[in-house]
Amino acid sequence: MVAANREMVVYCFDTLVSHYNSEEVPPPAFDGAQHPLFVTWKKVINGGEPRLRGCIGTLEARCLINGFKEYALTSALRDRRFPPIQARELPSLECTVSILTDYETANHYLDWEVGKHGIIIEFSDPDYSTRRSATYLPDVAAHEGWTKVEAIDSLMRKAGYNGTITESLRKRLKLTRYQSTLFSMHYSEYVSYVKTTRGAAPAIAGIKPGAH
Helix, strand or coil, X not given: CCCCCHHHHHHHHHHHHHHHXXXXXXXXXXXXXXXXXXXXXXXXXXXXXXXXXXXXXXXXEEEHHHHHHHHHHHHHHCCCCCCCCCHHHHHHEEEEEEEEEEEEECCCCCCCCCCCCEEEEEEEECXXXXXXXXXXXXXXXXXXXXXXXXXXXXXXXHCCCCCCCCHXXXXXXXXXXXXXXXXXXXXXXXXXXXXXXXXXXXXXXXXXXXCC
């Protein structure tokens, strides 16, 4: 099984830096296996708790090279919850890559473990007769300090449901659980990696070296 690793995060940073510089992305140092994946950007301000800045991925298996290249930019620039990440924010960014594994259909909406499983819910919206779905990665519920029910209710809102959440509606959810491997790296660690492996720190158009 392929696990998330440092080179995958480096490739996501490379992709974003190359976007700002209008350059080709350096070739990745990992193989192009097929897996579902997510890219998460967080912003660390004054050494505080990292705050979500963008997170988008795919629950379908994708070639990791093309997938990370696409979702590094999509999550940084096109997550509708946030304005696009600016080049000047790079020094405060932390990137996490997630590779999803072990998909299982749960027996009911509580048939999963906080901190171990990511969850995908699918359900019919009783008010609009539409199908809704959404996912939380495995670390979300634990990080937020949620119970399973709180996580489920929050995920129903994320899916776009605005009606009353009842126990009978929860029981009608189709829940798929999965696990993931992940790797995180702060921009400063990326700079050190690039210096060590390529002999020079990454240069970003319009940003002075050492501005952070």
